[in-house]
Amino acid sequence: MSILIxxxxxxxxxxxxxxxxxxxxRECLDYGSQVVAGVTPGRKGRDVYGVPVFDTVKQITExxxxxxxxxxxxxxxAYDAVLEAIDAGIQLIVVVTxxxxxxxVAQLIELARMRGARxxxxxxxxxxxxxxxxxxxxxxxxxxxxxxxxxxxxxxMSRSGGMTTEICNTLTxxxxxxxxxxxxxGDPIIGSTYAELLPLFEADPETKALVVYSEPGGPMxxxxxxxxxxxxxxxxxxxxxxxxxxxxxxxxxxxHAGTIVEGKRDTAIEKIRLLEEAGIKVAENISExxxxxxxxxxxxxxx
Amino acid sequence: MFIKxxxxxxxISGRDLVKKLVEVCPVDIFAEDEGDLLIVEENQDECxxxxxxxxxxxxxAVQIIKLYED
Amino acid sequence: MRFxxxxxxxxxxxxxxxxxxxxxxxxxxxxxxxxREITGPVVIKSQVLSGGRMKAGGIKFADTPSEAKxxxxxxxxxxxxxxxxxxxxVERKIATVNEYYLGVTYDAIAKSPIILxxxxxxxxxxxxANTYPQHLARTHLSNIEPFSDYKAKEIISSLGLTGSDLMKxxxxxxxxxTLFRRYDLxxxxxxxxxxxxxxxxxxxxxxxDMEDESTSRQLALLNELSIPATEVRQGRPATDFEVRGMExxxxxxxxxxGRVVEFDGNIGLVIGAGGGSLTxxxxxxxxxxxxxxxxxxxxxxxxxxxxxxxxxxLNKPGVAKIAVMMNVVSNTRVDIMARGVIKAVVDEGHDPxxxxxxxRIPGSWxxxxxxxxxKYGVDFVDRSVSLDEAALRAVNKVKAK
Numbered sequence: 001m002s003i004l005i006x007x008x009x010x011x012x013x014x015x016x017x018x019x020x021x022x023x024x025x026r027e028c029l030d031y032g033s034q035v036v037a038g039v040t041p042g043r044k045g046r047d048v049y050g051v052p053v054f055d056t057v058k059q060i061t062e063x064x065x066x067x068x069x070x071x072x073x074x075x076x077x078a079y080d081a082v083l084e085a086i087d088a089g090i091q092l093i094v095v096v097t098x099x100x101x102x103x104x105v106a107q108l109i110e111l112a113r114m115r116g117a118r119x120x121x122x123x124x125x126x127x128x129x130x131x132x133x134x135x136x137x138x139x140x141x142x143x144x145x146x147x148x149x150x151x152x153x154x155x156x157m158s159r160s161g162g163m164t165t166e167i168c169n170t171l172t173x174x175x176x177x178x179x180x181x182x183x184x185x186g187d188p189i190i191g192s193t194y195a196e197l198l199p200l201f202e203a204d205p206e207t208k209a210l211v212v213y214s215e216p217g218g219p220m221x222x223x224x225x226x227x228x229x230x231x232x233x234x235x236x237x238x239x240x241x242x243x244x245x246x247x248x249x250x251x252x253x254x255x256h257a258g259t260i261v262e263g264k265r266d267t268a269i270e271k272i273r274l275l276e277e278a279g280i281k282v283a284e285n286i287s288e289x290x291x292x293x294x295x296x297x298x299x300x301x302x303x
Numbered sequence: 304m305f306i307k308x309x310x311x312x313x314x315i316s317g318r319d320l321v322k323k324l325v326e327v328c329p330v331d332i333f334a335e336d337e338g339d340l341l342i343v344e345e346n347q348d349e350c351x352x353x354x355x356x357x358x359x360x361x362x363x364a365v366q367i368i369k370l371y372e373d
Numbered sequence: 374m375r376f377x378x379x380x381x382x383x384x385x386x387x388x389x390x391x392x393x394x395x396x397x398x399x400x401x402x403x404x405x406x407x408x409r410e411i412t413g414p415v416v417i418k419s420q421v422l423s424g425g426r427m428k429a430g431g432i433k434f435a436d437t438p439s440e441a442k443x444x445x446x447x448x449x450x451x452x453x454x455x456x457x458x459x460x461x462x463v464e465r466k467i468a469t470v471n472e473y474y475l476g477v478t479y480d481a482i483a484k485s486p487i488i489l490x491x492x493x494x495x496x497x498x499x500x501x502a503n504t505y506p507q508h509l510a511r512t513h514l515s516n517i518e519p520f521s522d523y524k525a526k527e528i529i530s531s532l533g534l535t536g537s538d539l540m541k542x543x544x545x546x547x548x549x550x551t552l553f554r555r556y557d558l559x560x561x562x563x564x565x566x567x568x569x570x571x572x573x574x575x576x577x578x579x580x581x582d583m584e585d586e587s588t589s590r591q592l593a594l595l596n597e598l599s600i601p602a603t604e605v606r607q608g609r610p611a612t613d614f615e616v617r618g619m620e621x622x623x624x625x626x627x628x629x630x631g632r633v634v635e636f637d638g639n640i641g642l643v644i645g646a647g648g649g650s651l652t653x654x655x656x657x658x659x660x661x662x663x664x665x666x667x668x669x670x671x672x673x674x675x676x677x678x679x680x681x682x683x684x685x686x687l688n689k690p691g692v693a694k695i696a697v698m699m700n701v702v703s704n705t706r707v708d709i710m711a712r713g714v715i716k717a718v719v720d721e722g723h724d725p726x727x728x729x730x731x732x733r734i735p736g737s738w739x740x741x742x743x744x745x746x747x748k749y750g751v752d753f754v755d756r757s758v759s760l761d762e763a764a765l766r767a768v769n770k771v772k773a774k
Contacts, residue, residue: 101584102584103584110517140736144703161646162648162671162700169701219481245651245655245658249608251422254650256648285759
């Protein structure tokens with residue numbers, strides 16, 4: 001099984017005629033995903049690799065059922081595009097766009113919540129359920145994606161899109177396939193945090209372990225640690241914390257918009273402490289992850 | 304240093320074809336000079352190997368040579 | 374974008390929030406002059422972007438203009454976390470009978486703004502939260518519903534305040550929240566807000582951070598406050614090397630090749646993407662390597678950008694070799710990176726086989742990239758070699774030299 005997307009999942013791409021979006025459309029189609037339509041205002045009637053283009057989201061939802069949307073439009077138009085998707089009743093919205101002001105993002109998330117929709121991102125590469133489909137640029141071309149991702153029973157969540165692929169590639173090389181891998185986005189405020197996605201992985205009968213990639217900055221790791229402690233979650237989790245050097249450089253932003261140490265709580269060392277306290281193993285480097293996953297699953301079975 | 308774009312002499316004629324080549328190249332390797340096709344030397348290494356110019360021109364007219372291949 | 378204190382105070386003043394009488398100075402004689410105008414004891418405050426000024430000796434009091442001049446010359450030469458002051462703020466010294474804390478920021482878990490209020494101002498708010506939680510009140514704001522005065526009144530009165538204190542504090546807090554929202558701030562904090570013996574309130578110190586992503590839509594305010602919108606204001610001002618890195622990244626809009634941070638080691642790093650750079654920088658340090666820089670490559674940058682970035686790093690004094698490493702890439706192209714990096718190395722008169730300690734970028738268009746690397750004799754590895762191992766090899770090669 002997988003979470004969020006599977007073989008039958010149908011989605012649209014907002015901003016489909018943009019340069020990167022055209023590539024993404026091709027990659028998703030080649031990988032076997034069901035990209036059913038796209039939106040670029042003023043371009044109705046065109047097609048991108050056979051995918052019909054419309055002027056508005058509503059034009060699409062009025063004539064076909066749509067499960068999700070990937071928003072790829074430039075930052076200046078992203079707020080409107082996400083509002084449009086929410087208003088059209090789309091349930092899963094992956095926001096790829098970077099540099100959307102957080103006041104706008106926070107508002108979109110609050111509205112999505114009220115309407116029962118879920119946002120992944122912003123500033124993410126999307127979701128992949130290996131062998132079933134991918135939603136977004138995650139993994140790149142179908143050929144590259146197949147090299148790095150294989151289907152299996154490890155769930156992956158990562159603040160970094162590139163490291164999602166690096167980690168899955170390492171898991172795949174060790175014979176550990178993935179159920180679903182999610183690039184959750186590197187912004188300070190994102191639609192779905194680790195702790196908010198964890199219950200979906202817990203409910204998935206085929207996900208047996210979880211790998212989490214994290215960075216200094218923000219409270220999402222402590223939220224995860226707290227959730228695991230409070231709910232006695234039994235899904236084994238292995239974490240990796242990059243950017244430990246940042247602890248000595250408060251106030252400096254590295255990597256992602258949300259990756260900045262402003263207080264003790266934001267440091268790698270404090271986050272590692274909290275994660276370990278919750279029983280989450282923290283790997284020193286990426287190559288250790290597969291063995292930690294294997295032993296965590298073994299220990300879980302015994303327990 | 305890495306990519307050389309070669310035009311077979313006499314194969315590219317007419318404004319439309321020149322314009323088309325200028326238009327299809329995503330990295331501006333081609334330019335037009337009073338109806339003639341120019342190769343922008345310093346942009347050749349930006350070539351993304353997309354083959355759009357090869358497809359837009361008559362067969363054999365445009366060649367993309369990878370200088371790193373012997 | 375972090376504001377210097379004097380800029381943050383100008384912003385408060387512009388919106389009718391009370392700040393002490395004061396002026397900005399660049400030299401000790403200007404401080405003396407301002408101090409004379411103020412007549413009476415003054416406080417001289419180092420304008421740096423980092424915290425901890427008081428502890429570091431960056432804030433001094435003076436009773437006379439000549440004392441102020443002496444204090445100013447000390448502060449002007451004082452580095453705080455590696456930063457010399459941008460300027461000095463000279464203000465009338467104010468005696469308070471009570472101090473408050475007022476702050477608005479984002480809560481990434483609730484995904485909405487949070488207001489914090491304390492009747493124990495002047496100390497770190499985290500310390501208040503940990504040690505005196507009964508002196509801290511907080512409330513979240515909706516991102517959609519309007520904000521109104523009653524909400525501010527509720528939070529202030531929840532700590533037992535009433536009478537004119539309540540009314541005055543409410544008015545200040547409402548203004549602070551309005552500023553926060555109108556100007557895309559990510560932090561608006563007055564700490565402490567001092568209460569004088571007359572009952573009047575004054576913002577003695579404040580912190581303002583504006584969202585980097587929003588500076589382009591807040592140009593009017595930035596202009597009004599004479600803040601250069603393009604200036605990068607993080608924990609410290611950008612160095613020349615870092616500014617040149619930003620220039621490289623803005624050559625064209627294709628992809629990212631820049632976000633350079635200066636360090637003083639001998640291994641030049643041409644690395645990416647966001648998370649990959651963090652992972653690799655850690656790995657270099659773990660293996661005892663000394664990085665000359667941090668940087669980020671992402672998306673699909675042009676050959677020219679990769680070229681200029683490599684050149685910048687290559688020419689940094691003290692760089693012995695460069696290491697070119699990224700996580701498995703899906704949109705960055707291996708061949709494009711190889712072209713840009715090799716071209717820079719050759720143009721600067723080096724042998725790529727010798728100057729590039731390691732090239733580890735597997736992924737998109739790798740077979741094409743590996744052909745180029747082979748031709749120039751560059752030591753490259755594929756995805757079977759981990760980021761950590763690649764970093765170790767780079768460190769060892771630079772050490773062996």
